Each structure stands twice: as C-alpha cells, then as structure tokens.
Amino acid sequence: MSIFIDDDTRLVVQGITGRDGSFHTSQMMEYGTRVVAGVTPGKGGQDFAGPGGEKVPIFNAMDEAVSKTGANTSVVYVPPAFAADAILEATDSGVSLVVAITEGVPVLDMARAHAFARDKGVRILGPNCPGLISPGKAKVGILPAQIVAEGPIGVVSRSGTLTYEAVFQLTSVGLGQTTCVGIGGDPLIGTNFIDCLEAFELDPGTEAVVMIGEIGGTDEQEAAVFVKERMSKPVVGFIAGQTAPPGRQMGHAGAIISGSAGTAEEKMKAFQDNGIAVAERPADIVSLIQDALK
Numbered sequence: 001m002s003i004f005i006d007d008d009t010r011l012v013v014q015g016i017t018g019r020d021g022s023f024h025t026s027q028m029m030e031y032g033t034r035v036v037a038g039v040t041p042g043k044g045g046q047d048f049a050g051p052g053g054e055k056v057p058i059f060n061a062m063d064e065a066v067s068k069t070g071a072n073t074s075v076v077y078v079p080p081a082f083a084a085d086a087i088l089e090a091t092d093s094g095v096s097l098v099v100a101i102t103e104g105v106p107v108l109d110m111a112r113a114h115a116f117a118r119d120k121g122v123r124i125l126g127p128n129c130p131g132l133i134s135p136g137k138a139k140v141g142i143l144p145a146q147i148v149a150e151g152p153i154g155v156v157s158r159s160g161t162l163t164y165e166a167v168f169q170l171t172s173v174g175l176g177q178t179t180c181v182g183i184g185g186d187p188l189i190g191t192n193f194i195d196c197l198e199a200f201e202l203d204p205g206t207e208a209v210v211m212i213g214e215i216g217g218t219d220e221q222e223a224a225v226f227v228k229e230r231m232s233k234p235v236v237g238f239i240a241g242q243t244a245p246p247g248r249q250m251g252h253a254g255a256i257i258s259g260s261a262g263t264a265e266e267k268m269k270a271f272q273d274n275g276i277a278v279a280e281r282p283a284d285i286v287s288l289i290q291d292a293l294k
Contacts, residue, residue, distance in 0.1 A: 001205025002134035002179045003154070003196070004097060004123070005073065009138040012037040012071040012095070014078055014086045016048050016058060020101075021077035024142055026051045028075075031139040037065040062093035075099040075131065075140050083127065084109030091122045099140050100126035100190070110188050117190060124190025130160040130182035143167075143180060151176020153289060154200035156193060157212035158185050158219075159240050165282050166210055166238070173286055178206045185214065193223035201231050208234045208292050210285055211276070215241035216262045221270040228274035234292035237271040238279040239264045 011028065015021035016038025029035050029050045037057055038048050044060035059065040062074065074090040076083055076098065083102040090098045091113070098117070105127045117124045125132065131141010135148040142160075147168040153175050157163040160182050167180050181196050183189055193211060200206045209231075213220035220239065227235045242264040271278045277288045 001203045002137055003199035003203050003206075004125070004132060004179060004181065005134050005138045005140055007137050009073050009140065010034050010036045010069065010071045011073045011075060011138075011140060012039060012062065012065045012069065012090075013048075013056075014039045014062070014074055014076045014090060016040055016056070016077070017043055017046075018077055022048065024075075024077065024101075025056070027142075027145070028139050029054065029056075031133075031145045033138045033140065036069040036071050039065050062089045062095075066093040066095060071095060073097045073099070073140060075101060076127075077101055080104035080106070084113045087113045087124065087127075088116055091117045091120050091124070095122065097123045097125065098190075099129070099131045100124060100184075101129065101131060101141055102126075103128040105186070107186070107188050110186070114188065114190055123195075125181070126184040126186075126189060126191075128186045129184030129189070130163065132179060132181040134179045135177055141182070143182065147171055148180060149174075149176035151178070152205060152207035152293075153177045154196070154203070154206040154209040155180040155212075156196040156200070156209065157182055158214050159212055162212050162238070162240055162282060166212060166285050169283065169286050170210070170289065173290075175286070175289060178203060187217070193219050194226045197223060197226055197231060197235070201233060206233065208236070208289055210289065211235055211237045213237065213239050213267055215239070215264050215267070218262070220267040224270040224274040224276055227276055235276045236279060236285055236288040236292060237268075237276045238282060238285060239267045239271075242268075
C-alpha cells in the first residue's frame with residue numbers, strides 16, 4: 001500500500017516548460033507516473049513531448065487543466081516569486097494534493113497559501129521539499145527512483161539528501177518502502193511529521209516507519225509524543241545537525257537552534273523518552289529497523 005499518491009494519481013505539472021519542470025516531468029513519466037497535463041501561462045495549446053514520445057497537453061491555467069484531464073495532484077516547479085500564486089491557483093482548481101518543490105518562497109506568501117488550502121481541504125506538501133514516491137506506483141517530485149523498492153517501510157524526512165541515504169541503505173538490505181515523503185525544511189510547511197505518521201499508522205502495508213528530523217523548531221518533539229500516544233507501529237528516528245552551533249542556520253531555513261528546544265540533544269531525548277529507537281548515525285537506521293521488525 002502507500003500514502004498520498006498511488007496508481008490513481010493523475011498529475012499536472014506547473015512550470016512544465018521550464019528547465020527543472022521539463023527535466024523532472026520526463027523522469028516522473030519514465031517511472032510510470034500518469035502525467036496528464038502541464039501548465040505554463042502563455043503556452044496553452046502546445047504539447048510536452050514525453051520520453052517515450054507521449055504528448056502531454058499544456059494549458060494556460062490550472063482550472064482548465066483539471067477540468068479537461070481529471071488531474072487530482074499538482075507539482076509546482078515555479079520560480080519563488082510566483083510559486084505561492086501557483087499554489088493558490090492549484091488549490092482552487094480542484095486537486096487534492098499540491099507538492100511544492102520550489103525553494104525560497106517568502107514565508108508570508110506561504111502563510112496565505114496554507115490558510116487558503118486549509119479552508120479548501122487541500123493537502124500541501126512543502127515548499128522546499130523533494131516530494132514523495134510510492135515505489136511501483138507513482139513519483140511526484142525529484143526523489144531518485146533508482147534507490148527505492150516496494151516494501152513495508154514508511155519514510156518521512158525533513159532532509160532531502162538524508163532521505164536518499166536512508167532509503168538507499170534500506171533498499172540495499174531488501175527493506176523496500178511503502179512511501180517515502182520529504183516534508184521540506186522551511187519554517188512553515190503544509191504537511192508535517194504527524195500528518196505522515198498518522199497516514200502510515202492507517203496504511204495496512206506499512207509495518208514500520210523511519211522518521212528523519214533535524215535541528216530547529218519543535219516538530220520532532222510533538223511527533224514523538226504522537227508516536228507514544230497514537231501509534232502501534234515501531235518508529236526509528238534520526239536527527240541531523242548534532243554538531244551544529246547554536247544560533248547559526250544550517251542548510252534549511254528552519255534549521256536554526258533558538259534556545260534549547262531546537263537542539264539535536266533535546267530532540268533525541270524526546271525520541272527516546274517516547275519509545276522511538278534513535279540512530280546515532282544514518283548507517284544505524286537499518287539495524288534498528290531490522291530489530292523493530294523482529
């Protein structure tokens with residue numbers, strides 16, 4: 001099984017004619033994702049040529065793309081200055097999931113977009129995220145498909161590259177995944193750890209979960225309490241940034257320690273106190289998952 005995307009995903013790519021949009025559209029189509037439309041204002045009526053010669057219609061606006069193709073998911077490859085408007089347009093078009101890959105979207109713009117999405121009942125993943133992949137079903141975003149395999153492990157992470165590392169190690173020992181989700185590292189994101197953990201708990205195909213956090217904020221601590229109180233499936237955790245100095249942003253916009261709540265030590269202690277096995281290094285994740293599944 002899987003969460004958020006599956007065989008029924010019908011994807012529209014916003015920014016399909018740009019450098020990143022066109023490249024990753026081809027990658028998603030090669031994996032088997034059903035890309036049914038693209039949107040680039042001013043280029044409506046043209047077609048995007050898929051890797052196998054497929055033609056994907058391009059529309060000027062999201063509402064037309066959704067009404068004519070039945071798309072239920074959007075992925076946003078739009079420059080930061082225009083990304084929030086693209087997300088708002090997608091949210092208003094009738095899709096149920098918007099995956100925002102764009103990095104550098106102004107926080108105030110995203111606050112407006114998230115509020116609108118909540119009112120509409122639309123899930124936003126990101127921004128500044130690698131997207132998600134349900135092995136054997138669909139890929140939406142930029143996660144490398146060659147490192148995943150079908151299996152019983154759910155993966156949710158704030159860090160894109162650490163997601164790749166953990167997934168590669170799991171796949172290497174025969175532990176495939178139901179869905180791998182990169183939630184993004186911005187201070188304000190649409191889908192958080194708890195949203196994903198709840199979905200994995202309800203997914204009959206997921207037997208255990210890997211949760212990768214990082215310094216900054218308190219999302220990991222809140223997720224740890226959720227695991228203890230609401231989850232029956234084992235969760236293994238890892239926190240990136242264990243040697244980061246306080247007060248300095250490390251990588252993601254949200255990865256900055258303020259006081260004691262955002263430190264790696266505090267987050268790791270929260271994991272341990274709530275029954276989450278903690279990996280000291282990414283290489284330890286596999287053995288902890290194997291132990292959890294016994």
